[in-house]
Amino acid sequence: xxxxxxxxxxxxxxxxxxxxxxxxxxxxxxxxxxxxxxxxxxxxxxxxxxxxxxxxxxxxxxxxxxxxxxxxxxxxxxxxxxxxxxxxxxxxxxxxxxxxxxxxxxxxxxxxxxxxxxxxxxxxxxxxxxxxxxxxxxxxxxxxxxxxxxxxxxxxxxxxxxxxxxxx
Amino acid sequence: xxxxxxxxxxxxxxxxxxxxxxxxxxxxxxxxxxxxxxxxxxxxxxxxxxxxxxxxxxxxxxxxxxxxxxxxxxxxxxxxxxxxxxxxxxxxxxxxxxxxxxxxxxxxxxxxxxxxxxxxxxxxxxxxxxxxxxxxxxxxxxxxxxxxxxxxxxxxxxxxxxxxxxxx
DNA sequence: AATATATTTCACTAAGTTTTGAAACTTCAG
DNA sequence: CTGAAGTTTCAAAACTTAGTGAAATATATT
Numbered sequence: 001x002x003x004x005x006x007x008x009x010x011x012x013x014x015x016x017x018x019x020x021x022x023x024x025x026x027x028x029x030x031x032x033x034x035x036x037x038x039x040x041x042x043x044x045x046x047x048x049x050x051x052x053x054x055x056x057x058x059x060x061x062x063x064x065x066x067x068x069x070x071x072x073x074x075x076x077x078x079x080x081x082x083x084x085x086x087x088x089x090x091x092x093x094x095x096x097x098x099x100x101x102x103x104x105x106x107x108x109x110x111x112x113x114x115x116x117x118x119x120x121x122x123x124x125x126x127x128x129x130x131x132x133x134x135x136x137x138x139x140x141x142x143x144x145x146x147x148x149x150x151x152x153x154x155x156x157x158x159x160x161x162x163x164x165x166x167x168x
Numbered sequence: 169x170x171x172x173x174x175x176x177x178x179x180x181x182x183x184x185x186x187x188x189x190x191x192x193x194x195x196x197x198x199x200x201x202x203x204x205x206x207x208x209x210x211x212x213x214x215x216x217x218x219x220x221x222x223x224x225x226x227x228x229x230x231x232x233x234x235x236x237x238x239x240x241x242x243x244x245x246x247x248x249x250x251x252x253x254x255x256x257x258x259x260x261x262x263x264x265x266x267x268x269x270x271x272x273x274x275x276x277x278x279x280x281x282x283x284x285x286x287x288x289x290x291x292x293x294x295x296x297x298x299x300x301x302x303x304x305x306x307x308x309x310x311x312x313x314x315x316x317x318x319x320x321x322x323x324x325x326x327x328x329x330x331x332x333x334x335x336x
Numbered sequence: 337a338a339t340a341t342a343t344t345t346c347a348c349t350a351a352g353t354t355t356t357g358a359a360a361c362t363t364c365a366g
Numbered sequence: 367c368t369g370a371a372g373t374t375t376c377a378a379a380a381c382t383t384a385g386t387g388a389a390a391t392a393t394a395t396t
Binding site for chain 4: 210211212222223226227230247248249
């Protein structure tokens with residue numbers, strides 16, 4: 001397969017893939033483009049390679065920087081800003097886990113905490129089913145939370161090494 | 169907090185939560201409603217409680233059944249079909265993992281396989297960066313794949329027990 | 337300070353997704 | 367076989383989210 005074609009395919013599918021992971025399509029495409037670029041790119045480079053508007057590049061780059069997946073690079077003597085992606089895929093994954101945990105899991109756990117006790121007769125089957133559901137989701141969430149914290153703190157080899165021991 | 173209010177809140181936020189996890193809002197709301205219902209509900213019950221149209225209920229119920237999160241229940245003597253949710257949250261989670269792995273991770277790995285070898289000079293920095301990126305993502309993906317397979321096969325206590333040993 | 341270059345913002349538009357509701361279809365009882 | 371009850375389909379409408387491009391702002395150069 002030719003390089004150009006392979007690059008296009010990779011960018012397109014990383015975009016599709018990302019859109020299932022809380023990262024919008026264009027954001028993921030920009031990230032893909034930067035991952036396979038040996039050198040940092042400017043906003044104009046990205047506009048041109050992906051055929052998207054300046055505003056779109058700007059917004060998505062900002063988000064990528066917020067997520068910690070892309071870095072602003074200042075090249076001495078250059079007027080423009082350049083951008084480069086985090087290329088260590090383990091770091092990319094833990095970064096995403098960290099952000100999503102903060103944005104989704106943590107607020108959900110806070111809510112479940114509040115919902116856990118409702119007024120009324122503990123014998124009523126509606127109340128019983130409700131509190132049981134809530135508390136089992138909450139217990140599960142707390143475990144997941146703890147596990148993800150560990151994951152984010154761990155380093156790749158350590159983590160995969162241990163995991164492989166568990167899942168032969 | 170009153171039961172009614174707590175139920176509403178739970179349904180609403182499970183919907184919002186689900187929409188970040190590849191499950192659309194209404195689908196997640198129906199699932200939430202069924203999880204907290206002590207008895208199976210009919211399509212009409214769901215329409216009424218969530219204020220959504222018959223078509224919408226029907227389509228989303230179908231998807232939930234496809235995902236293995238909801239079961240069709242036939243109540244003897246009743247003409248209507250009733251529905252009941254999987255209430256074991258561990259099963260819900262592994263079911264979702266299984267489906268998403270099949271729909272997303274597996275196709276991505278198949279693609280990366282193809283992209284791994286491109287024609288051209290191995291010394292060219294564009295080719296070098298591309299193949300390195302692809303192969304590191306692929307290695308990572310294969311590990312994740314193996315791990316998720318294990319997870320789906322494992323049972324809850326076994327899994328959490330082992331995990332807790334790792335992440336004290 | 338004036339000019340050129342680069343970046344950010346945001347109202348508008350385009351694209352994509354979900355929901356509705358009525359019609360078509362299916363099933364069952366009499 | 368007929369009609370009532372239940373379920374499914376699908377085109378159109380409503381809603382949601384993403385992308386554009388031009389204007390505003392910021393930064394650097396002479």
